[in-house]
Amino acid sequence: MxxxxxxxxxxxxxxxxxxxxxxxxxxxxxxxxxxxxxxxGLEHLYSRNSKNSSMPPSGDDAPGKTPPPPSAKPGGQGRKRGKQPGAAGTHLEFRVRPDAREDRYPEGACGCGADLADAVDRGIVDSYQQHEIPEVSVKVTQYDMHTVTCGCGRTHTATRPEGARPGKVGYGPNLQAFAVYLMVVQHLPTHRCVALLEALTGAKPSPGFVHGMLARVAGLLGEVDKRIRALITLAYAVCCEETPLRVGPRTPKPGRKKAEKYLLVACTDLYTHYLLGDRDLDTFKASVLAEIAGTDTVIVHDRYQNYDSAELGEFIHQLCTQHLLRDLAGAGEVYPDAQWPAQIADALRGLIHEANRARRDGRTAIDEQVKTELTQRFRDGVLVGLSDTTNHGSRPGERKTRLLLEVLRDRTADVLRFADDLRVPPTSNQAERDLRPAKLQQNISGRLTSDKRTQDRYTIRGYISTAVKHGAGAINVLRDALTGKPWMPPDPVPA
Known part of the structure; x- marks a missing residue:
């Protein structure tokens, strides 16, 4: 050679x-x-989806992405389209007492030439109820306020109608409430809101007037916002979450990669409170969490480091099991031949199912034997996983998996608190639901220009969300606020 x-x-x-x-x-x-x-690394990045990470489902079909596998259903059967068995049905019912009645008779002439108006009435043979809304058109009413003099010599002047603003002309509280509802609840940009108001009512307020309603309504809700915040601090368990929002200038501040803010939510099944800021300790210290620290309230969250900061205070934690299950799905993809990711996830799902079933049945605790068996399977799976991953590794996903296992080992009480106390929700899904409108708004309107107006928007959103959770109507509570009588959440019912 x-x-x-x-x-x-x-x-x-x-x-x-x-x-x-x-x-x-x-x-x-x-x-x-x-x-x-x-x-x-790229293959690992492209394999991330809504089932194995915190990515939203809207990104699952992005170019190059690996779509998540279909969810396994009990008995191997997928959910069919349409109404599900056991779900409450709805229908348009025939009312015994309609709002109005109208008799209809045949018109015209008979074949014999006689006028049917002179025919003999033989009674009702068919009835039909039509649910309809009246045609909407803006109505201009002039209110003339008079002054009168009493016999004693004192004079009295009539007040303006509810919701009237200074000046000679203005829009009424119904139209104002509708405009705010469209912007805050239905996420319409200002100009589209104006266009819709004109199409439906004939009124065409200026974009400046409509956008200015955010500051006006938020200014009327100061006391309500404080009360909602106070009531959240009294709750037994509070769900917390944060999401980025594109707000303000497009150029990032010095030292930051992105020009964005963060929207924090603290909520229960009855209350919702938002705070716009950054994903830093200063914002967290300004949130409801600062008032919960050191109390018996449980906070349910996604393991973001600030929730565990000593500077923020001491808390009782419930780590969101939905986030844990996503991370376990990712661990199963990093270690496809291992059994422990599925074992841990199945045990966790089993405990969640048992807790939900116990609440549904009116019980105060999970069956002790079932809980012991599922908890032991959970712990055994964690120990096997730790023995398989003795270090943080070098492949993409290995370090995250090891850190996850260490959390499951070191914070077992914070992971399984929901199984010992049925008053604690296993997930922060309530917070996810309350933040979803913010993500939807970003898709519709894009970047918001003002930090202050954005906080106004979410002050109003928290007010409406809390009212709706109590069974009130969104338009009604907005009108109440505009007429100077904002809806107030009632005192909590003692447990």
């Missing part, structure tokens, strides 16, 4: 060629190792 090389090159030159080739091989090997690691 060396004879041809020896013939072509002197020995010294041959050694130089070999050294050069060895160096080149080392360079290629290093480049190959780097590209292999980069490819593994």
């Amino acid at each position: 060396l004879a041809p090389l020896v013939t072509r090159y002197p020995m010294v030159a041959l050694v130089a060629v070999i050294v050069e080739q060895a160096t080149r091989i080392e360079e290629l090997a290093a480049a190959n190792e780097m590209l292999t690691a980069k490819l593994a």
Whole structure:
């Protein structure tokens, strides 16, 4: 093999060629190792979806993404389209006492030439009820306020109607409430809100007037906002979540990668409170959490580090099991041959199911034997996982998996608190639901220009959300606020 090389090159030159080739091989090997690691990282990134990470479902069908597998259903059957068995049905019922009645008779002439108006009435043979709304059109009413003089000499002047503003003309509280509802609840941008109001009512308020309603209504809700915040601090368990919002200038502040804010929510099944700020401790200290610290209230959250900060205070925690299950699904993809990710996830789902069933049946606790068996399966799975992942590894996803297992081991009480206390929800899904409108608004309207107006928007949103959770109507409570009588959440019912 060396004879041809020896013939072509002197020995010294041959050694130089070999050294050069060895160096080149080392360079290629290093480049190959780097590209292999980069490819593994990209494949891991593209494999992230709504089932194995916190990505929203809207990103599952993005180019290059690996879609999540279909959810497994009990008995191997997927959910069919339409109404599900046991779900409450709805229908348009025939009312015994309609709002109005109208008799209808045949018109025209009979075949014999007689006018049917003179025919003999034989009674009702068919009845039909039509549910309809009246045609909407803006109505201008002039209110003339009179002054009168009493016999005693005192004078009295009539007040303006509810919701009237200074000046000679203005829009009434119904139209104002409708405009705010469209912007805050239905996420319509200002100009589209104006266009819809004109199409439905004939009124065409200016975009400036409509947008200014946010500041006006939020200014009327100061006391309500404080009361909602106070009532949340009295709750037994509070769900917390945060999401980024594109707000303000497009250029990031110095030291930041993105020009965005964060919207924090603290909520229960009866109350909702929002705070716009950053994802930093200063914002968390300004939130409801600062008043919960050191109390017996349980906070349900996604393990973001600020919830565990000593600077924020001491809390009783419930780690969101929905986030844990997503991370366990990701761990199963990093270790496809391992059984422990599925074992931990199945045990966790089993405990959630038992807790939900116990609440549904009116029981105060899970069956102790079932809880013990599922908890032991959970702990055993965690121990096996820790023995399989003795370090943080080098492949994408290995470090995250190891950290997850350490959390499941070191914070078992915070993971399974819901199984010991049925008053604690296992997930922060209520907070996710209360934040979903913010994500929807971003998809519709894009970047919001003002921090102050955005906080106004979510002060109003928290007021409406709390009222709706109590069974009140969104338009009604907005009108109440605009007429100076904002709806107030009632005192909590003692447990």
